[in-house]
Amino acid sequence: MTDQTLRTTAPAQVPVAPVRSLRARDRDDRTNRPGMVVLLLCSVAVLLPLYATVTMAFKTTRQSVDGNAFSLPSPLSVDGFVEAWRLTNFPRGFTISVLVTLVTVVGTVVLSSLAAYxxxxxxxxxxxxxSFFYLLAAMFLPFPVLALSQVKLTGMVGLANPGGVALLHVMFQLSFSVMLFTAFLRSVPEELEESARLDGASTWQVFRRIVFPLLAPMSATVAIFAFLASWNDFMMPSLIIADATQQTLPVLQSVFQTQFSSNYNVAFASYLMAMAPAIVVYLFTQRWVMAGVTQGAIK
Structure with a gap:
């Protein structure tokens, strides 16, 4: 048998991946145990109150005062949702909250992207x-510190309404959003903009047609943070908005808290209706939150 035949019939050598030792695997498992314990505790801390809220919301008034918040409702009742809908005038409060949040999200994304660019x-x-350092310093000034001055200022200029709340939401979101956009923009090559300018494009055209579409991942992340901050805000609307009929959902819940004191099913039904939009939005967009932040930090 010739050498060529031997080379042809010889079995091909398959590269064997190195096998990790059992000791190394045990070491990795021990290293991951604290993280798994913390993750489990955080999950329980979030899911347990959510479970109690859902079960209490679907109970009757008699079942809600039995002292067991974790028992399953039997039978299921939607009377709490009907009563909460009526007492809080849910359609009006929901519409106001949606408008305030929409203005906040659009204004934050547009202004912060322009400033960061x-x-x-x-x-x-x-x-x-x-200017960038000034905006970063503003992150250390929470709204409670500036509450009195903001209340007086909005009242003097006629912004003691949902429009003033949306404007303040945008202003207080600018610092963090500009920081995220600035970090992300460092990864966008300037050669794309230079080639567009050679073709006669203005600065505004370069930003609108080239730069802003490239900011889509970070824009989604900023929009999600702005949505959650605006939708769940309680302190700012309660201090700024003078007319009780123009309040947002979180404030309306506190206004009727005395009425809910004995009807826990109505109270929890109201809480569930108010936080349901935020939960749904976050579930569908959570992958963009960490992806956008991580991408901007790495680049």
Whole structure:
């Protein structure tokens, strides 16, 4: 048998992946145990109150005062939802909350992306660089610190209404959003913009047609953070909005809290209706939150 035949009939050598030792696997398992325990505790801390809220919302008034919040409702009742719908005038409060949140999300994405683009492309200029530091410093000023001045200012200029709340939501979201957009814009090559300018495009056209579409992942992340912050906010609407008929859902729940004091099923039904939109939006968009933040941080 010739050498060529031997080479032809010889079995091919399959690369064997290195097998990790049992000791290394046990070491990794021990390393991951604290993280798994923390994850389990956090899951229980979130899912247990949510379970209690759902079960209490579908109970009757007699079942809700039996002292067992974790027992299953038997039979299921939607009377709590009907009563909460009537007492809080849910359609009106829901509409106001949606409008305030929509203005907040659109305003935050547009203004913060424009500001971040100007800062990132003019970083060598002292004005833009210090503007970025100024916005970062504003992150350390929470609304309760500025509450009194904001209440007086909005009342003087006629913004003691949902429009003023939406405007303040945008302003308080700018710092964090500009930081995210600025980090992401560093990964966008400037050669794309230079080629567009050679073709006669203006700065606004370059941003609208080239840069802003590339910011879609980070825009989704910023929009989700702005949505959650605006929809769940209680303190700012309660202090700014003077007319009780124009309040958002979180404030309306506190207004009728005395009426809900003995009807726990009505109270929990109202809470569930108010937080259901935020839960649904986050479940469908949660993959963009960490993806956008991680992508901007790495780049």
């Amino acid at each position: 100007a800062i990132s492309r003019n970083w060598d200029h002292r004005f833009f660089r210090w």
